[in-house]
Amino acid sequence: MVVRLKAEERRKQILKCAVKVFAQSNYKATRVADIAKEAGISEAAIYRYFPKKEAIFLEILEHISVRVITVWNEEFMSKKDALQVIEAMGVTYFKRMIKHPDELKLQFQAISEIDSPRIAERLKKDHEYYLSFFKKILVRGIKEGTIRKDLDINTVAWILNGIGILFNMAKLLKFDREFGEAMVKSITEQMIQWVKA
Numbered sequence: 017m018v019v020r021l022k023a024e025e026r027r028k029q030i031l032k033c034a035v036k037v038f039a040q041s042n043y044k045a046t047r048v049a050d051i052a053k054e055a056g057i058s059e060a061a062i063y064r065y066f067p068k069k070e071a072i073f074l075e076i077l078e079h080i081s082v083r084v085i086t087v088w089n090e091e092f093m094s095k096k097d098a099l100q101v102i103e104a105m106g107v108t109y110f111k112r113m114i115k116h117p118d119e120l121k122l123q124f125q126a127i128s129e130i131d132s133p134r135i136a137e138r139l140k141k142d143h144e145y146y147l148s149f150f151k152k153i154l155v156r157g158i159k160e161g162t163i164r165k166d167l168d169i170n171t172v173a174w175i176l177n178g179i180g181i182l183f184n185m186a187k188l189l190k191f192d193r194e195f196g197e198a199m200v201k202s203i204t205e206q207m208i209q210w211v212k213a
Contacts, residue, residue, distance in 0.1 A: 027065050030055055031079065034072045039118035043073055043125050074138050077126055080119045081142040087112065088149060098157030099208050102176075105153075106204035109180060110197060113187045120184055143177060150176040157211070164213050172211060179203060 033054040038046050048069050052059045066072045091104040113120050130136040150173035157163025182203075186195040 023065075026057075026061075030057075030062055030065055031072065031076055035076055035118050035122060038073065038076070038125065039121040043069075043129050048072075070132065070134060073122075073126070073129075074134060076119075076122060077135070077138050077142070080116075080123060081145065084109070084112070085145060085149065092149075092153065092156075097160050097162045098153050099162050099212055101153050101156075102208055102211075103201075103204055106179075106183075106200050106207075107197065110183055110187075110200040113183060117187070120188060124184065124188060146177050146180070147173045154211070157213075161213055163211050167211060176207070179207065 030051065034046075034051045037050045037054050041050075046069065048059050048062055051069075051072065052062050055062070062072075066075070087108055088105055091108060092101050095101045095104055126135055126139055130139065151169050154163055154167065154169045154172055158165050158167075158169075183195075183200065
């Protein structure tokens with residue numbers, strides 16, 4: 017029996033199933049038929065919501081990025097200073113990686129698909145936003161007097177972005193014994209010691 021879902025619920029179901037299927041294989045090998053099978057619907061039903069596989073993948077990538085930024089914004093708004101924001105972001109991001117490992121795989125798969133102009137554009141846009149967010153934290157800290165004024169904000173933003181990529185890679189490569197929450201806190205603390213006023 018096919019369950020009738022409202023359009024928005026069906027879209028969410030397709031995306032959730034697509035994350036699982038992409039993570040089990042990879043973007044190139046995954047077929048729309050595989051996603052349809054996982055969702056328990058026909059391929060034609062998927063094409064009513066998405067014109068092609070790439071559109072599904074792009075929407076998933078955007079959704080992942082939006083969720084990361086939403087959580088970081090919550091940290092930005094709730095912490096009393098920029099150093100606390102940096103500290104909280106590292107741990108929060110690490111916990112999110114553990115909670116959503118399939119999404120983590122998709123972010124790395126996307127890097128291997130940069131020959132697709134739309135996927136490359138999506139990744140670039142996401143990382144530009146991450147960089148601008150890191151700069152926003154640093155500017156806040158400089159204004160508060162918690163972060164050194166002599167730092168090159170662009171360079172530090174790139175380093176913070178690189179640390180996020182390092183966290184992802186360590187988790188995907190299963191460096192679980194060497195790279196747990198304690199290591200994340202240690203790296204974050206070292207970063208804070210470097211930038212604080």
